[in-house]
Structure formats: structure tokens, C-alpha cells
Amino acid sequence: MNLNHLAISLIELNPENISELDEFKRNLDQFKEQVSGHLKDVLMQACSEVESWANKSLELRRMGITHLGELFEQIMELGESNSQEIKPKSSPAGKQKKSGPQKFTLSNEFDADLINEFIIENMECSNMAESAILEWEKNPGKPELLNTIFRGFHTIKGTSSFINLDCVKDLAHQVESMLARVRDGQDSFTTNHADLALKSLDIIKNILERMKSTGPGVQIELPQGHDELLENLKKFIHGVREPLATPEPPEHQKPPEPREPQIIYKKTEPVAKERFNESIAGKEKEISEDKPAVVISVPERVAEATVRVKIDRLDKLLDTVGELVIAQTMVGQDELIISGKNHELNKKISQAGKIVRELHDLSMFLRMVPLKGTFQKMARLARDLSLKNGKSVKFITEGEDIEIDRNMVDMVADPLIHLIRNAVDHGIETPKERRQAGKQEEGRIYLTASHAESNIMLTVWDDGRGMNRQKIVEKAIERGLIDSAERMTDKEVWQMVFLPGFSTAEKVTEISGRGVGMDVVRQAVESLRGRIEVQNTEGQGCAFIMRMPLTMAITDGMIVKIGSQRYVLPTANIQKAVRPVESDIHTVNQRAEMLMFMDELVPVIRLHLLFEIPDAETKLTSGLLVVIGEGQQRCALFVDDLLSQTQVVTKLLGKGFNNIPGVAGGAIMGDGTVGLILDASGIVSIARQQVNISS
Amino acid sequence: MNNSSPAKENQSVKVDSRAGKYLTFFLGTEEYGVEILKVQEIIGRMPITPVPLTSKYIRGVINLRGKIHPIMDLKIKFCMDETQITDETCIIVIKTTSMMMGILVDKVSEVVNIAPGEIEDTPSFGGDVNPEYLLGVGKTGGRVRLLLDIEKVITSADVINMKKAAGEESKETVA
Numbered sequence: 001m002n003l004n005h006l007a008i009s010l011i012e013l014n015p016e017n018i019s020e021l022d023e024f025k026r027n028l029d030q031f032k033e034q035v036s037g038h039l040k041d042v043l044m045q046a047c048s049e050v051e052s053w054a055n056k057s058l059e060l061r062r063m064g065i066t067h068l069g070e071l072f073e074q075i076m077e078l079g080e081s082n083s084q085e086i087k088p089k090s091s092p093a094g095k096q097k098k099s100g101p102q103k104f105t106l107s108n109e110f111d112a113d114l115i116n117e118f119i120i121e122n123m124e125c126s127n128m129a130e131s132a133i134l135e136w137e138k139n140p141g142k143p144e145l146l147n148t149i150f151r152g153f154h155t156i157k158g159t160s161s162f163i164n165l166d167c168v169k170d171l172a173h174q175v176e177s178m179l180a181r182v183r184d185g186q187d188s189f190t191t192n193h194a195d196l197a198l199k200s201l202d203i204i205k206n207i208l209e210r211m212k213s214t215g216p217g218v219q220i221e222l223p224q225g226h227d228e229l230l231e232n233l234k235k236f237i238h239g240v241r242e243p244l245a246t247p248e249p250p251e252h253q254k255p256p257e258p259r260e261p262q263i264i265y266k267k268t269e270p271v272a273k274e275r276f277n278e279s280i281a282g283k284e285k286e287i288s289e290d291k292p293a294v295v296i297s298v299p300e301r302v303a304e305a306t307v308r309v310k311i312d313r314l315d316k317l318l319d320t321v322g323e324l325v326i327a328q329t330m331v332g333q334d335e336l337i338i339s340g341k342n343h344e345l346n347k348k349i350s351q352a353g354k355i356v357r358e359l360h361d362l363s364m365f366l367r368m369v370p371l372k373g374t375f376q377k378m379a380r381l382a383r384d385l386s387l388k389n390g391k392s393v394k395f396i397t398e399g400e401d402i403e404i405d406r407n408m409v410d411m412v413a414d415p416l417i418h419l420i421r422n423a424v425d426h427g428i429e430t431p432k433e434r435r436q437a438g439k440q441e442e443g444r445i446y447l448t449a450s451h452a453e454s455n456i457m458l459t460v461w462d463d464g465r466g467m468n469r470q471k472i473v474e475k476a477i478e479r480g481l482i483d484s485a486e487r488m489t490d491k492e493v494w495q496m497v498f499l500p501g502f503s504t505a506e507k508v509t510e511i512s513g514r515g516v517g518m519d520v521v522r523q524a525v526e527s528l529r530g531r532i533e534v535q536n537t538e539g540q541g542c543a544f545i546m547r548m549p550l551t552m553a554i555t556d557g558m559i560v561k562i563g564s565q566r567y568v569l570p571t572a573n574i575q576k577a578v579r580p581v582e583s584d585i586h587t588v589n590q591r592a593e594m595l596m597f598m599d600e601l602v603p604v605i606r607l608h609l610l611f612e613i614p615d616a617e618t619k620l621t622s623g624l625l626v627v628i629g630e631g632q633q634r635c636a637l638f639v640d641d642l643l644s645q646t647q648v649v650t651k652l653l654g655k656g657f658n659n660i661p662g663v664a665g666g667a668i669m670g671d672g673t674v675g676l677i678l679d680a681s682g683i684v685s686i687a688r689q690q691v692n693i694s695s
Numbered sequence: 696m697n698n699s700s701p702a703k704e705n706q707s708v709k710v711d712s713r714a715g716k717y718l719t720f721f722l723g724t725e726e727y728g729v730e731i732l733k734v735q736e737i738i739g740r741m742p743i744t745p746v747p748l749t750s751k752y753i754r755g756v757i758n759l760r761g762k763i764h765p766i767m768d769l770k771i772k773f774c775m776d777e778t779q780i781t782d783e784t785c786i787i788v789i790k791t792t793s794m795m796m797g798i799l800v801d802k803v804s805e806v807v808n809i810a811p812g813e814i815e816d817t818p819s820f821g822g823d824v825n826p827e828y829l830l831g832v833g834k835t836g837g838r839v840r841l842l843l844d845i846e847k848v849i850t851s852a853d854v855i856n857m858k859k860a861a862g863e864e865s866k867e868t869v870a
Contacts, residue, residue, distance in 0.1 A: 319761030565745070611747035653746070653756055654795060657765045661748055666756055666763045674744040674756045674763050686748070 006031060007072045013065055016058060025050045046071055118159055119208045120308070122168075125152040126201050126208070131376045133197050134383060140189040149197065150179055156204060167222055168204050174233040175200045181237070191387075196236060198380070199229055314366055318553075321356075321363045322649055326672050328356045367553060368403035371449050374413050375400040378420050378447055385424040392431050392442045393424060399449035404456055405551035408528060412458070412548075415524040415532075418517055419460040419544050420445065427464030427542055437539065439463070455530075456550050461543035467536045469493050476502065494534035498522040526681065528552065529572040555650050555667065555677055559643040560626070562608050563616030566675055568648055568667055573680035575627040575634070577642055585620055595625050595636040602627060605687040606638045610662070616640055628680040635684045650677060661686050713830050714811040719840050720787065720800040722770050722778075727800075728807070728833055729845045735790040737803055740780055754778075754799055757786070764788065766797040772848065773825075791846045798845075807840075809833040814842065 006027060014020050028050060032043040046068055129152030136145040157172035175197050181187040206223040214220055332349055336342065375397045386393035404412065428434075428443035435441055446461040473485040476496050485493060496502060497518045521544075525532045530548025549556070549572070557568040578584070578597065586594045586601060593604040604625065608616030617623040617640040625636040648667030653660065664679035717728035718737075743755040743766050752771035756763050766786060770778045778784065778799050786797040817829040828851075830842040 323761040613747075651763050654762070654764045657756075657794070657796075660746060663746060663748075666744075668758050668761060668763075672758055673742045674758045676744065676746060676756075 007069075010065065010068055010072060021050065021061075042071065115163065115211065118163055119212055122156050122159060122208055123205065125155045126205050127373060127376065128152045129156075130198065130201050130380060131372075133194050133201075134376070134379050136189075137191070137194045137383070143183070146179065146183050150176065150183065153179070153197075165207075167226060168207055170230060171200050171204060171226070171233070174230060174237065178233060178237050192236065196229070196233055199225075200233070203229055318363050318366070318649070321360050322668060324356055325360050326668060326670065328353055329670055330672070364551070364553065365403075367405050367407070367551065369406045369409060370401050370403050371409070371412075372400040374409055374416065375447060375449075377413060378416055381417060382420055382424055382445055385421060386428070386443075389424060390430065391424065391428050393428055394442050394444050395447070396444060397447045402449045402451065402456060403550075405553055407552050408548075411524065411528055415521040415546065416447070416458070416460065418521045418524075420447070422518075423460060423462040423464065423542075427462040427466070429465050433465075437465075451550075452547060454550065454556075455547045458546045458548070459543055461541065463541040466538045466540055466542045467494060467497070467534075468538060472496060490536070491534075494536050497534070498532065529555070529570060531572070553649055555648050555664075557646055557648060557677065558626075559646050559675070560624075560637075560639040560678075561641045561643050562611065562639050563613040565611070565613055565616075566643070566669070568646060568675050568677045569626065569628075569637075570664070570677065570680070571645070573628045573678075575629070577624055577626045578636075579623075580620055580625050582621060593620065595627070597627055597634075597636065600634070602634050602636045603687070604636045604638055605683060607683070608638070608640075610683070610687060610690075629684055633681065633684055635687065637680075637683065648675065648677065713814050713842065714809055716806055716808050717833065717840070717842060718787065718806050719804040720785070721802040721804060722773065722800060723775060726804060726838060726840045727769075728809070728840045728842045729787065729789065730842075731806060733789050733791060733845050735788040735795065738786045738788065738797075740782075740784045740786065757797060759788065759797075762795075764795050764797050766799055767849065768799045769848070770799075770801075773828075789845050789849060791849055793850060796849050798849075807833075807835055809835055809840075809842070 006024075009024055009027065013024055025047065028043065028047055032040060032047060049064060049068065052064075129149050132145050132148040132152065136142065136149060139145065153172045153176045157169050157176060160166075160168035160172065178187075178193060178196065182189050182193060187193075203223055203226050207220075207226075210220050210223070331337065332353060337346060337349060340346065379395050379397060382393055382395040423445050428445070429437065429439075431441040434443065444463045446459065448459045448461070450457050450459075469485075469490060472493055473482075473488075476482045476485065476493075476499075479502060481496065481499055481502065482488070498521070499519065502519065522532055525546050525548060528548045529552070530546055533545045533547075535543040535545065555568065556571040558571060558574065560567050560569050576597075578595070580595060584596045585604075586596060588594055588601075593606075594601040595604050596602075604620070606618075607613075608618070620638060623638055623640050624642055625638055626642070627634065627636050629635055646669075648669070650665045650667060653663070653666045662679055662682045664677045664682070666674045667677055669675040716731040718731050718734050719726055719728040721727070738759070741757055743757055745755040746753060746765075752768050754766045754768045756765050768778050770776060778801060781801070783802040785800055785803045787800060787803065788795060788797045813835050814831045814833050816831055817826045818832070828844055828848045830844045833840040833842050
């Protein structure tokens with residue numbers, strides 16, 4: 001008996017004749033034992049389907065046979081493309097499955113590009129499913145959400161079976177079965193469902209991450225907990241299933257729906273999107289024989305058409321457009337043009353100038369991506385943390401469509417994680433405490449994004465217990481940060497949590513209720529050229545407001561002159577610029593110069609000495625002092641003059657030439673030369689080191 | 696290749712790998728060569744922005760079609776006098792696997808093909824250049840050219856002047 005025989009007997013099968021059906025099933029069973037790997041799985045599906053026919057109506061049986069026919073077609077196509085699989089016990093998939101459950105190998109037959117596509121696509125699916133699960137938890141009644149989750153897992157299952165990635169496929173399959181029961185009303189939704197689904201996504205993502213770093217043909221270790229999770233899923237499905245007596249034989253994990261296997265094993269489809277659409281179709285139309293028609297009838301699922309572009313190409317485009325802008329400016333400033341004699345030429349040039357600027361703006365937008373992905377991660381974090389801490393938290397996000405530079409996306413996530421962890425761990429009280437305080441039992445954490453001028457404003461706000469002034473003050477005194485807080489405003493007190501050394505470990509957390517690594521948060525925000533503020537009402541909650549530029553690519557700055565050199569000092573760093581008079585300057589130990597600034601002595605850093613610029617102004621009163629930084633980090637930079645305001649595109653100073661202290665990067669200036677962007681905090685730390693060494 | 700040049704004096708495999716086309720240039724009166732395959736382009740002099748707190752032989756950075764590249768003064772690196780910028784001064788942009796860097800030279804000379812037999816091992820004494828930076832000495836047409844292992848020269852560059860950054864030099868000026 002081989003596949004061909006089976007296929008022929010299937011065609012000849014009479015659905016009305018039960019004994020014929022039994023005979024066919026026996027043959028199928030026999031054949032199943034001869035093969036291994038993926039094919040075996042497919043045949044198992046087929047067997048269970050045939051088995052279920054006995055209880056079904058004639059009509060359903062007929063349809064079932066048609067489906068089985070399609071299934072067979074696919075198996076045979078598969079067999080042609082990969083004849084190894086058909087040969088009993090020689091399938092690579094089969095071997096790896098048996099030899100080591102903790103490892104898997106990607107077959108060499110797929111090239112790296114295909115695998116890469118697979119990883120990217122499945123990552124997207126995982127993220128989509130994850131956000132849908134979180135949403136679903138809040139609105140279990142919405143069938144669209146369930147369908148979205150389904151679709152995600154389905155695509156993952158389909159594509160991973162396409163590249164014989166059994167470990168992912170099995171997982172996705174089990175989750176799908178679990179969800180199918182909810183969808184079909186056999187189970188009602190519980191948090192356990194969401195938990196298991198989320199955990200599976202974690203494992204799948206983990207596997208994908210591991211695949212990213214290796215190529216085909218390399219053995220990859222399965223992440224911990226994979227098998228365990230698979231078992232749990234199976235148990236869970238069975239466990240819930242038992243009390244609900246159903247007519248199907250107990251060895252199946254899911255109700256036999258003829259349409260499922262048909263979709264799953266459509267391996268020959270090269271484009272996953274097709275499958276994607278089909279899976280929707282499978283759910284929307286019960287059973288359909290003319291598939292192409294169904295696929296077409298499904299409305300376009302991809303909301304926005306996108307193209308993936310390699311980042312280096314994009315950067316090259318941006319560089320070129322930047323150069324074009326400079327070239328255009330140079331043409332515009334040519335004597336011939338400025339003289340105003342060629343009116344027509346002037347018009348043409350200004351027209352070209354407009355287009356160039358527009359092109360420049362457009363190219364800047366290319367780098368922007370929405371915050372959605374980041375917010376989704378935070379939602380997940382808040383959910384897991386609140387479950388772990390036994391707190392009831394409603395996580396509300398707003399403004400997730402706001403776009404920021406793609407380079408910043410990951411950097412924004414770090415401070416947010418800290419803040420949300422703090423909010424859940426320390427901000428939100430336990431339900432009991434909340435009840436006693438007369439609040440709603442369910443705590444709320446808002447994560448919002450909005451535009452504020454040319455900046456983006458991110459706010460993490462919770463309605464928990466807030467920060468306690470007394471405790472913060474005590475801590476600050478204990479740490480020697482202040483002597484007394486008598487004259488301090490509340491705002492100044494809250495700002496102290498960001499000081500380095502204010503909090504180092506949990507010990508502080510217990511006392512202040514806040515402040516785990518707030519210093520880290522501030523640093524992260526500052527490295528994004530942003531600022532962070534606190535608004536706090538004791539007992540009512542606490543809000544952290546971060547303002548940062550939309551993009552790191554463009555720096556707003558002032559051009560400062562030091563001797564013959566010009567530097568760009570980011571506006572975000574500048575507090576104030578003062579032209580000092582003699583009485584403002586104080587000299588300590590005849591060496592360290594200090595500026596009296598708002599009743600405070602601020603150390604003066606002579607940039608011309610630090611940077612060894614010989615032709616610079618040396619008399620403080622003839623130059624300008626630019627006050628930068630906050631609190632203890634505050635310093636006054638001595639420069640010759642501030643020339644003008646500018647917006648520059650931040651660039652790296654060439655490969656292997658970064659991390660120069662005091663320099664944040666370079667920029668192409670209007671005249672085509674390179675200008676250096678100063679790094680205020682870097683300068684302060686160099687100056688400090690020097691003082692320490694010399695004193 | 697080894698067998699095709701039997702008459703030459705030096706025939707080790709090592710020598711063969713050094714043979715090929717070289718771009719030659721002058722640093723002062725000495726003529727040097729870099730493998731042509733490592734050369735991205737040659738550009739005339741252009742404004743160089745000095746970068747503070749970097750080593751002395753880093754002259755600064757330039758804008759090359761929208762990308763910023765560091766420029767090394769080879770003469771300072773090789774303990775000669777600082778390069779004086781003249782009309783003949785050129786920047787040779789070198790591309791290695793890890794980085795791109797321009798080197799400042801007094802004058803670009805020519806592209807020569809140096810046969811295996813025309814290369815001698817670096818003498819371990821004399822000269823300004825650390826022998827570690829040399830592939831060998833090329834002798835063609837009666838001229839001697841020092842063949843640079845430019846990748847080594849560039850990657851060995853301590854870009855950041857650690858002493859300056861730590862303030863040790865300024866300490867002297869302050870104290």
C-alpha cells in the first residue's frame with residue numbers, strides 16, 4: 001500500500017458505505033505506521049478525520065472526503081519536492097524529533113533569506129497575537145479579537161510547518177486547539193487561557209530569536225520550558241475537556257473540524273500571506289470547495305502596504321538628501337544668484353529649493369515608527385507584574401500611533417520598563433489597601449504619548465499611593481545628599497529621587513516606596529536628550545513626565561565659537577547663557593573659578609583649555625558662560641560667543657571613531673564642513689576628572 | 696606564481712602574497728606604498744575639522760558626500776613633522792574591513808605593479824616607521840618604496856588620547 005493506492009481508493013470511496021470507510025481507515029492506519037516525521041502527522045490528522053465520519057451525516061462525510069482528497073494532493077506534492085520524507089524512517093524531521101527533544105536543527109534545504117523572512121513574519125504575527133490576547137483579556141466577548149489571535153497562531157503554525165520547524169508548529173497547534181474550544185463555545189475563557197497563550201508566544205519568540213543568530217543546518221537548543229509548556233497545554237486541553245462529555249474519541253485533542261487540517265498542511269503554498277488569508281476564510285466560510293474564490297472574497301487584511309528596506313540603504317538616502325540640501329544652499333548663495341540680476345534664474349532656484357526641502361522633510365519621516373510595539377510590551381509587562389504581585393491593575397495606553405525615530409524605540413523602552421515596574425510594585429496598593437483608602441479596588445496605570453511642540457511627551461501615571469515627602473527627605477539626609485529639607489519645595493524633593501546614589505537597592509524601596517533605579521531612568525532619558533519630571537500627590541498617585549525630541553537624528557543646537565573653532569551645543573543641555581561681570585566670578589583656592597548663578601556657585605569649565613584651542617578668548621568677562629546641567633552636575637562652560645541657532649543632522653564620526661569624550665557626534669554644517677556636537681555631560685565628567693587629579 | 700618567477704632572489708609564499716598593485720605617495724622625501732585594493736579614493740585637500748581630546752596624529756574629520764571620516768596625519772603617526780598643507784597635499788581614503796579613514800600625504804605619486812621578486816623583507820632597524828607597520832620594501836625602477844600594512848597602521852590608532860581625556864596633560868598646565 002502506498003500513497004497513490006490510498007489516493008485512488010479515496011476517490012473510489014462511497015460515503016454511504018460504512019464498511020468501505022472502515023476498510024479505508026485501516027489502510028490509512030497501516031500506511032501511517034510506515035512513515036515518520038511530518039507526513040506521519042498529516043496522516044494522523046487524516047485518520048482522526050476519517051474516524052469522526054462515522055458519527056456524521058452523509059453530507060458532512062462527502063465534504064470530508066473532498067477535503068481528504070485535497071490533503072492527499074498536498075502530501076503527494078510534498079513527496080515530490082521532498083522525496084526523502086516519503087521514504088519510511090529517513091526523514092530528517094523524524095530523526096531530530098526522536099534523538100534530542102531539547103534541540104532542533106533547521107534543514108539545510110532552506111536558504112538563509114527564506115529563514116529570515118520566516119523569522120520576521122512570525123515575529124510580527126507573535127506581536128499581533130500578543131496584543132490581541134492582552135486586549136481579549138479585557139474584552140473576552142469580542143470574537144474579532146479571538147480571530148486575530150487565531151490568525152496569528154495559525155500563520156505561525158502554517159509557516160513553521162512549511163520549514164519543518166516542529167517545535168514551533170506543535171506549540172502553535174496546541175494553542176490553536178485550546179482557543180478553538182473557546183471559540184466554539186466548548187470552554188469559557190479564563191486567565192489560564194491567556195497565560196498559556198502568552199507563554200507559548202514567549203517560547204516561540206525565543207526560538208525565533210535563537211534562529212536569528214544561527215543559520216540553517218545548525219543545531220539550536222530549545223528554550224527551557226518548551227516541552228513542559230507543550231505538556232501543560234495538552235493537559236489543560238484535556239483537563240477542561242473531560243467534564244464536558246463529547247462524542248468524539250478521547251485521544252483527539254480537539255473537536256474534529258474538517259477544515260483545520262486542510263489549512264494547516266497546505267505546505268506547498270510559498271507565500272504565507274496566502275495561508276493567512278485562507279485561514280480567515282476557513283473560519284468565515286464553514287467549508288468551501290472553491291478555495292480561490294474564497295481567498296479573493298476576503299477583504300484585504302493588510303491595512304497599510306509597506307516595504308521593508310535595509311537600514312543602510314535608508315541611511316544612504318538620508319545622507320544623500322542631506323548633501324543635496326547643502327549643495328542647493330551653496331547654489332542659492334552663489335554670487336551670481338545673490339546679485340539679483342538674473343530674476344528668472346532666481347525663481348527657478350528657489351523652486352528647486354522648495355522641492356529639496358520637501359524631500360528632506362520626507363526623508364526624515366522615513367525613519368519614524370509608531371510607539372505601538374513598545375506600548376504593547378509595556379502592557380504585557382504590567383499584566384505579568386500585577387498578576388505576580390496579586391494586584392489588580394488596569395493598564396491604559398493612549399497615543400500609541402505617535403511615531404518616533406526607530407533608533408529611539410528601544411532606548412525609550414528601558415526607562416518605561418523601570419517606571420512601570422515601579423508603578424506596579426510600589427505605586428499601586430493591594431486591593432485591600434485600596435479599599436481601605438476608599439479607592440476603586442482596581443488600580444490604574446496610564447501610559448500616554450503626545451506631541452508637545454517639537455517634542456514627544458511620554459507619561460506614566462498611576463493612581464497608587466504616591467511618594468511620601470517625609471520618607472524621601474529622611475533618606476536624602478541619611479545618604480548625605482542634603483542637610484535639611486526645610487527650604488525645599490515639594491518639586492525639589494521629588495526631583496531628588498533621580499539623584500545618583502539616592503537609591504541603590506530594595507532597602508530604599510521599602511522605605512521610600514519608590515526609587516528603584518530612578519537614576520538609571522533619568523540617565524536613559526537624558527541620553528535621549530530629554531528631561532523627566534515628577535508630579536506627585538501623596539495618596540493619590542504619581543506621574544512621571546518625560547519630554548524628549550522626536551528623533552535623535554536631528555539636534556537642535558546653538559553654534560558656539562571658541563577661537564577659530566565652531567561647535568554645536570545641544571539646546572536641551574543649555575540652561576542659560578550669561579555674560580559675566582567681575583563680581584559674578586569667584587575664585588576658590590586661587591585656581592577653581594566659580595560663577596555665581598542664581599545664588600549658587602557653579603564651577604566654570606574653560607573649554608579652550610580643555611580642548612587646547614590656542615586662539616580663544618581667555619578673559620571670562622569678555623566671553624560668555626553657558627550654564628549646563630542640573631543640580632550637582634551644573635557647570636558653566638566658557639566660550640567666546642554664541643553665534644546662532646541651528647538644526648543639524650547628527651552623524652557618527654566614522655566607524656571605530658566614536659565615544660570621544662565630550663563629543664556626541666558630528667554634523668554637516670551649512671558650508672559643507674563638519675561641525676562637532678558637544679556632549680555636555682561628557683565635558684562635565686572630563687572636567688571633574690581633571691579637577692580630581694590636579695587637586 | 697611561485698614557479699613562474701624562478702629567477703628572482705626571494706621566493707617564499709609570504710613574499711608572493713605581498714606582490715601586486717600599489718598606490719605610492721610621498722611623506723616628505725620618502726616614498727611609500729599602500730595596496731591599491733584598500734584604497735577607496737583619492738581626494739584633494741579639503742577643510743578638516745579638528746576633534747578635541749584625540750591623539751595628535753588624528754588631524755580631525757572631513758565630510759565626504761555626507762559621511763564623516765576621520766583623517767590621520769601619517770607623518771605624525773610615524774614621528775615626522777606635522778604635514779604642511781600645500782596644493783599637492785592629498786587625502787587617500789582607506790577602506791578596511793572595520794573602518795574607513797583618510798590618510799594625509801604630501802603628494803600622491805603613481806600606481807605600480809610590484810612583482811614578487813621585487814619585494815624585500817623589512818629591515819629590522821633604522822627608519823622612522825615602526826617595522827611592524829611595514830609589509831616590506833619594494834624595489835622597482837631603481838626606486839625604493841616602503842610598503843605599508845595600512846590596515847595595521849589604521850587599526851592600531853589610539854583614537855582617543857587617554858592621557859588628555861584623563862586630564863594628565865592638563866594637570867601640568869594647571870599646576
